[in-house]
Amino acid sequence: MENSPTLRNPALQLALALAVSATVGVFVVEAGIDPLTTVFWRCAFGATFLFLWNLAFGHLKGGGFMWRNLIFAAAAGCLLALCWVCLFAAFRMTSIGTATIVFQSYPFLLILAGWLVWRERVTVEQLAWIVLAFAGVALASGALAAPAFTGGQWVQGLGLTLLAAACYVGVTVLVRAIRGQRAEVTMMIQASVGAVLLAFGADFHQAISARSWAWLAGIGVIHSGLVMVAMYATFPLLPTPRIAILNFVYPAVAILLDWFIYRHPLTLVQLAGVALIVLATLGANLGWRLPGLARKTG
Known part of the structure; x- marks a missing residue:
């Protein structure tokens, strides 16, 4: 996908975008309406903002509107809408922390997609950092120390989160196949299709307060507009393993927000998990060597 200007540090931009993206759970909870309607307004506000953005900066003129790109973007929009609905529903059925940890199966699925679709080689060290990061997310979520999290609704929430993760992998694969089209235009098409x-x-008949409208607008403009554009601009510039590792920034920030905003204090085990996430993210991106592991590829 074409992005301008050329990014000097796409990994840093993706990390910052993911950190902001991690606030979406707070926006969803504070909006206080059903998941499907929440995602509709997210798409509607996002599409409107992105249309005005693209119009203002002249991106709609010669924006790469080829049938191939339109089909891929539209398909990605359908998957992204389904991803958001499933994830927002899972927030209610489990918790923001639990849904966030399960959603982090996404990097594993993305690595598999990278190997199957793009034939990208993955080193043993990269896989080791991913496993370490996932272990950190499992500890930081607190779910391992909460046996009370059982029952049909909780299990259903986990299933919806796994479906959301699979949909997001599909979105990434489709977006990476788009050529000669700006990220802003791609996201505008996706949001429009989702709406x-x-x-x-x-549900257009329910009463929505002014406060809820503000949160919904924020989800659309910030998370579907600015954040998604920043993320998508980095995808063609980074290898799949690095995208996968950087995605662990999302759960780390989400868990910390759960602590600060909703008074869910972190235990020592959870703090250790956050430390593992940070260690794995730095290790993978700075090329640190793990003792005893050769740089073999698969």
Whole structure:
């Protein structure tokens, strides 16, 4: 995908975008309406913002509107809408922390997609850093120390989160296949398709307070607009293993927000998990060597 200007540090931009993206759970909880309607307004506000953005900066003129790109972007929009609905529903059925940890199966699925679709080679060390990061997320979520998290609704929430992760892998694969089209244009198409798709199921008759409207607008403009553009601009510039590792920034920030905003203090085990996430992220991106591991590829 074409992005301008050329990014000097796409890894840093992706990390910052993921940190901001991690606040979406707070926005969803504070908006206080059903997941499907929340995602509809996220798409609607996001599409409107991105249309105005692209219009203002002239991106709609010669923006790479080829049938191939439009089909890939539209398909990604359908998957992204489904991803958001499933994830937002899982926030209610489990918790922001639990859904976040399960969603981090996404990097594993992405590595598999990278190997199957793009034939990218993955080193043993990269896989080791991913396993270490996932262990950190498992500890930081607190779910391992909470046996009370059982029951049909909790299990259903986990299933929805896994489905959301699989959908997001599909989005990444489709977005990486788009050529000669700006990230802003791609996201505008995705948000528009998502809004049209979800309009058939959204509840337009419920009363929404001014406060909830503000949170919904924030999800659309910030998370579907600015954040997604920043993220998508980095995807073609980074190898799949690095994208996978950087995605662990998301759960680390989400868990910390759960602590600060909703008074869910972190235990020593959770703090150790956050430390593992930071260690794995730094190790993978700075090329640190792990003792006893050769740089073999798969």
